[in-house]
Amino acid sequence: MREAVTSARRIVVKIGSSSLTTAAGGLDTARVDALADVLGALASDGREVVLVSSGAIAAGLAPLSIPRRPRDLATQQAAASVGQGLLIGRYAASFARHGLTVGQVLLTVDDVTRRAHYRNAYRTLRKLLDMRVVPIVNENDTVATEEIRFGDNDRLAALVAALVHADLLVLLSDVDALYTGDPARPDTRKVAEVRSEQDLAGITLGRPGKAGVGTGGMVTKVEAARIATGFGIPVVLTAAPLAAPALTGDEVGTLFHPVRQRPTARLFWLAHATSPRGRLHLDPGAVQAVVARRKSLLPAGITAVDGAFTAGDPVDLVDASGAPVARGLVNYDAVELPSLLGRSTGELAAALGPAYEREVVHRDDLVLL
Known part of the structure; x- marks a missing residue:
């Protein structure tokens, strides 16, 4: 069992669009319910959970009869406007089955780099956790411009983990672990643990994924792990269907060990979240x-x-x-x-x-x- 997981009391979990939606772009109710079951069990056990969830743009595609993720920012914002309500509504219904209330928190970079805004973001998340509410965090895609975007929710999740001083960050995607190359190749091996940059030497990460409804890829997940471990937070990277064993400490996925003591949270945001x-x-x-x-x-x-x-x-x-x-x-x-x-x-x-x-x-x- 992984002690870094079993001892964590405040946990940030990030899930990507492809793990929540159907191929047509709508929300997959069964997948959302399955995630809520896992996180609901953690919250019922007295642990604090913050969920960073993609899926707003993807959820808005089907109602707007848009066949694939749009490239232009205005259409992305329109899809997010429609999809965000559907996404938070589905989460509210799923977590209600466990007697839990959810709260929506939409962020842009400005919300967590300017001093007053940063304090507001922290106070809101802190109060939600104190009230036993599960915060559902997403980038505010309806208003975010290129200048104030995080770029991907893997990075957002790492920065939120730093903001709330989390004990653990779990990145859930459609890949079960970090591999040395393409998992389909027979000579590729799984990387069980990463303790330093030396453990990443020779690993082919490729480019951020652009296919489907998501925007991330293994590059963004490893970079998010670098950000979080640089703040002293361990990271588990695995597939969404393995969320339950990953969060109970089983040795699934890849564990990134923290590499330094925690710096000041707001200045950490300033270094990593701003342009x-x-x-x-x-x-x-x-x-x-x-x-x-x-x-x-x-x-x-x-x-x-x-x-x-x-x-x-x-x-x-x-x-x-x-x-x-x-x-x-x-x-x-x-x-x-x-x-x-x-x-x-x-x-x-x-x-x-x-x-x-x-x-x-x-x-x-x-x-x-």
């Missing part, structure tokens, strides 16, 4: 202050500004060679910064007022890369 909207070029003194001394970034240490960002956006801090050394949430709009560069905060406060005495990036909003 920079611009770049701030630092002089050597500022690089030393930010990286070695963990100081805030002041205007005096910035030599140039790239991008069109607004206050609160994530930006990369780069050294003289252009290499990113940190990422942070900027306190100024891009158009404000050029006139401030190279000047001390005291000088700026005297010339422009006390509002300009603030840091460009505060150390509490900064993560080293």
Whole structure:
């Protein structure tokens, strides 16, 4: 038995679209019920469960008479709008058979990188768990644009696991484990455990899958495992039909062992969930202050500004060679910064007022890369 599984009290489970829907794109009631049976048993045993579920877009295809997953964002958003209600309704009915209530939580990247939004997301999930509700998390596909998308729900699940300080992440898909190559080939072997990057050497992951109703693939699942284990969370990767034995500690699928102690959750989100909207070029003194001394970034240490960002956006801090050394949430709009560069905060406060005495990036909003 896997102790990392049997000892976990707070568990995040992710399931993909292909494991919930029929070939025609509608929800498969039997599959949803089977998953609810497994997770309902965990919740009834006193363990906290968060479900990250794909399937909103896929569930909306059949009612809209769309034969396959649309490529354009607007049609995806329309399908998600129809499918999200169907998906959460089906989950509500399935978990109700176990006397459990579910709560829908829809997220975009902005919801968990900006400080106030992050606190709101955490408080909502924490309160739902305290009230013995099963949170059903999904990306908010109806409003998410390319700039604020997570990209796939494997990554979202890893970041949600970090957000709620989970003890375990379980990734359920249509593949029963990680293999060294194509599982159909006779020379391919199953990888039972991954303890470090060395265990992944020589493994052919291929490209993220684009067929069917899902968007992920083994690449996204391994990357999600890297994110979660980097936060100190063990990960089990297996097929949806093996959810019950996987969650009771049987040695099914692939177990990814955690590789480090847990960093600050919000900064972990900042490093892994965001895309920079611009770049701030630092002089050597500022690089030393930010990286070695963990100081805030002041205007005096910035030599140039790239991008069109607004206050609160994530930006990369780069050294003289252009290499990113940190990422942070900027306190100024891009158009404000050029006139401030190279000047001390005291000088700026005297010339422009006390509002300009603030840091460009505060150390509490900064993560080293």
